[in-house]
Amino acid sequence: MAMILVSATGFGTNAILAKLAYREGLGTSQTLAFRFVLAAFGMWGLALILRQNPLRFERLRLLTLLALGGVFYFAQSLTYFTALRTLPASLCVLIAYIYPSLVVVAGWLFLRRSVSVWHAVALVASFLGVALLVGGAHLQIAWSLVFAIAAPTIYTAYILVGESVMGSVPAVGASAVIMTGAGIAFCILAAFQGELVLPSTAGGWAVGFAIALIPTMIAISLFLAGLPRIGAARSSLLSTWEPVVTVLLAAALLGDRLLPVQLLGGVFIIAAVIVVQWAHLWKWSAPTALK
Numbered sequence: 001m002a003m004i005l006v007s008a009t010g011f012g013t014n015a016i017l018a019k020l021a022y023r024e025g026l027g028t029s030q031t032l033a034f035r036f037v038l039a040a041f042g043m044w045g046l047a048l049i050l051r052q053n054p055l056r057f058e059r060l061r062l063l064t065l066l067a068l069g070g071v072f073y074f075a076q077s078l079t080y081f082t083a084l085r086t087l088p089a090s091l092c093v094l095i096a097y098i099y100p101s102l103v104v105v106a107g108w109l110f111l112r113r114s115v116s117v118w119h120a121v122a123l124v125a126s127f128l129g130v131a132l133l134v135g136g137a138h139l140q141i142a143w144s145l146v147f148a149i150a151a152p153t154i155y156t157a158y159i160l161v162g163e164s165v166m167g168s169v170p171a172v173g174a175s176a177v178i179m180t181g182a183g184i185a186f187c188i189l190a191a192f193q194g195e196l197v198l199p200s201t202a203g204g205w206a207v208g209f210a211i212a213l214i215p216t217m218i219a220i221s222l223f224l225a226g227l228p229r230i231g232a233a234r235s236s237l238l239s240t241w242e243p244v245v246t247v248l249l250a251a252a253l254l255g256d257r258l259l260p261v262q263l264l265g266g267v268f269i270i271a272a273v274i275v276v277q278w279a280h281l282w283k284w285s286a287p288t289a290l291k
Helices: 002-012 014-023 028-049 059-083 089-096 099-110 117-136 143-166 171-192 202-230 232-238 241-254 260-281
Strands: none
Touching: 002 014, 002 202, 002 232, 002 241, 014 028, 014 089, 014 202, 014 241, 028 059, 028 171, 028 202, 059 089, 059 143, 059 171, 089 117, 089 143, 089 241, 089 260, 099 117, 099 143, 099 260, 117 260, 143 171, 171 202, 202 232, 241 260
């Protein structure tokens, strides 16, 4: 349990470190290229130590994992970090956490999975929470808000597409390939935008290494290590600590302040996540390495 909580804490620093990277003058694609290239090297090293060499995967699975990273994880990260340029970190992370409810809806629409009454309650709570968050901030429809909502939508597709592949390959090795795909995609984008350059300040280097280590390598590794010990459903439940960490750090380090109505919206979203995952505790399901 401790591993999953520490992992969630690590994931919770992601939005904060992105904001700090922007304060240091780093570009969006520059930050993400730095993050995923370093993370890919680290995850490959860990995969080799654990004897999960991705080069031994079947070619089709290897290419599918590269595509998961280079298309879905790339798009999810890009939209999320783009939203973070103008929206508060606490708002972005809470909106992102509607993805468990979106997974339920997408599974019902496209995979003919059953939906319980509790899932329906969670879905209503999720969208009510987003409405309270956005309405409380008096945000008009803008690209930043579109990106913030697009991020969990794309992550939902990533989860559903990745389920069939991730269940048949070692988790750490698969994560290494996904990070590689994302790293390659962001390097191409950064080069196209003229951002494929190293940080020019000590602060930029520090934030770059921190974002590659804490919410990426360390958080993913601890989540994958803790997953088989307590199961996928309980791991997902404990991972709801992530947005709490982000909100607390955003208030302490960035001066974010949520209005009471927005806090209520955040409570609705986190409650919806708990309801979705709690429903899974009552029926057996194979553990998943996706996070």
